[in-house]
Amino acid sequence: MNDDPIVIIGGGFGGVYTAQELLKRGYSVLLISETNYFTFTPLLHEVATGSLLAHDIIFEYESFFQSNHLRYIRGRASRIDRARKTVWVNGEEFGYSYLVVATGSTTNFFNVQGVEHAYALKDVEDAILLKKAIITHAQGINHHVAVTVVGGGPTGVELIFDVARMLEELKGKDSSVDYTLQIIQASDVFCRIESDGVQAYIRKAMDHMQITPVCGAYAEVIHPDRIETTVGDYRSDVTVMASGVRPNTDVFAEDLSLDERGHVPVNAGLQTIEDEHLFALGDIIAVDGKPIPKLAQTATRQALVVAENIHRHQTGEKLEAYNLEVLGTMFSLGYGDGVGIIYGYTIKGVLAWYLWRTVYLFKTPGAANKLRVAFSWTMDLFQGRNLTEL
Ligand SMILES: Cc1cc2nc3c(=O)[nH]c(=O)nc-3n(C[C@H](O)[C@H](O)[C@H](O)COP(=O)(O)OP(=O)(O)OC[C@H]3O[C@@H](n4cnc5c(N)ncnc54)[C@H](O)[C@@H]3O)c2cc1C
Structure with a gap:
């Protein structure tokens, strides 16, 4: 191994x-990130709806790396030169011994027109804009807001x-507020890969919360005040x-061989097919030709395998294979309700919601950060959610 750090x-x-x-194993790491904070995405919808504030789910890297072996550079990697084993960031070149690519994913707008009028939910800035838009419409001149979520997967459903x-x-505080809610879904069911029991529970809960499901429909054109779909406006x-x-890999299209959907092809050891010193994980990979569920739980489990395999590769050992199995899924259906499957058992209602919160509290990285989330949730119990427009 050369003296350059492992670059992520x-x-x-x-x-x-x-x-x-890698730090636990004593390696030097150079982390390149577009922001100076980590975002705990599973709780983004709670920021968009006032259960948490933005700073509850974003964490400075320093809050969970206490190591002199970590160097952090804020910037966007724009090129990988595999022949020279370097990465370009902000016009500067950095050498690597091993390179780990984990650039995640970006919203797929599927060629829908008028997306400039739409909101997304990929980062805290999106969540803040979304909350403001909903509240200002609800408390605006008409006291009415119509909200449409396009996409009935886990993110759309939880949101x-x-x-x-x-x-x-909000209506409880100001009875003049009125709203309509709809969710547009291409297939006939929500959360397509889940069991029939989970899907049926979600559908029933939608009726209860007066959310209109629009199934078998595709969004076509988004206007500031309406949406055209294949089944009507x-x-x-x-x-x-x-x-x-x-996959968020467009920037590396000339440096890496991507599959037709932009995934980085890796083997079961999460090592790229074309370069033994280059590993990839998370939302961007296709393992042995197949994309895998784009989940935080898969990315964090892959991280253990990547670190172990870099070590094994360096010491000439056989690489460990990543186990593709998803351990279980849980959905929050708003405050006090949820559904999910853990070890094959379907759990519903308040117990599922409570477990969902507990699981995500424990998954929040860093002890101080866990405390901050727990404190905000406890305050909500007494004060209700934060309904300011920010
Ligand atoms: C709203 C929402 C809710 C979700 N809920 C859940 C959930 O409940 N459970 C679950 O398991 N998963 C959930 N996910 C999915 C989960 O967030 C992703 O699967 C996970 O974050 C993937 O990890 P990653 O490391 O591949 O990408 P990310 O965590 O997205 O990290 C990629 C990072 O790379 C940075 N980056 C990109 N390009 C560059 C570049 N060129 N140079 C430098 N930095 C770059 C990005 O800024 C980002 O910080 C949710 C996602 C969203 C958006």
Whole structure:
């Protein structure tokens, strides 16, 4: 191994957890990230709906790396030169011994027109803009807001339920507030890869929360006050695109051999097919030709494998294979309700919601950060959620 550090591009779930594991093994790491903070994405919808504030779910890297072996550079990696084993950031070249690419994904707008009128939910800035839009419409001149979420996967489902709870609470304080909510979904079911029991529970909960499901429909054109779909037009003051994501790899299209959907092809050891010193993980990879579920839980488990395999590669040992199995899924359906499967058992209602919160509290990185989230949730119990527009 040369004297250059192991360079990690991307400071999200895959990048940060890989860095932690490598530091534990005594390696020097250079982390390149576009922001100076880590975002705990599973709780983003709670920022968009006032259960948490932005600073509750973003954490400075220093809060969980206490190591002199970590160097951090704020910037966007723009080129990988594999022949010279260097990465370009902000016009400067950095050498690496091994390179780990973990640049995550970006919203897939699927060629829908008028997306400039739509909101997304990929980072805290999106969450803040979204909350402001919903509240200012609800408390605006018409006292009415129509919210449409495009995409009935986990992100869209969790978001629409929490928006419903937020607007219910707002209406409780000001009875002149009124709202309509709809969720556009291409297939007939929500959270397509989940069991029938989970899907049926979500559908029933939608009826209860007066969320209109629009199934078998595709968004076509988004306007500031309505949305055109393949099954008709709907009034929509706030339209959120939660229709899916695609790998955030465009910038490396000339440096890496990507598959036709932009994934980085890796073997079971998460090592790229074309370069034994280059590993990749998280939302950007296709393992043995197949994309895998784009989840924080998969990225963090892959981080252990990448760190171990860099060590094994360096010492000439056989690489460990990543186990593709998803351990279980949990969904929050707004305050006090949830559904999920753990070890094959379906859990519903308040117990599922409570477990969901407990799991994500424990997954929040760093003890101080856990305390901050727990404190905010406890305050909500007494004060209700934060309904300011920021
Ligand atoms: C709203 C929302 C809710 C979610 N809820 C859940 C959930 O409940 N459970 C779950 O398991 N998963 C959930 N996910 C999915 C989960 O967030 C992702 O699967 C996970 O973050 C993937 O990790 P990653 O490291 O691949 O990418 P990310 O965590 O997205 O990190 C990628 C990082 O790379 C940076 N980056 C990108 N390009 C460059 C570059 N050129 N140079 C430098 N840095 C770069 C980005 O800024 C980002 O910080 C959710 C995602 C969203 C958006």
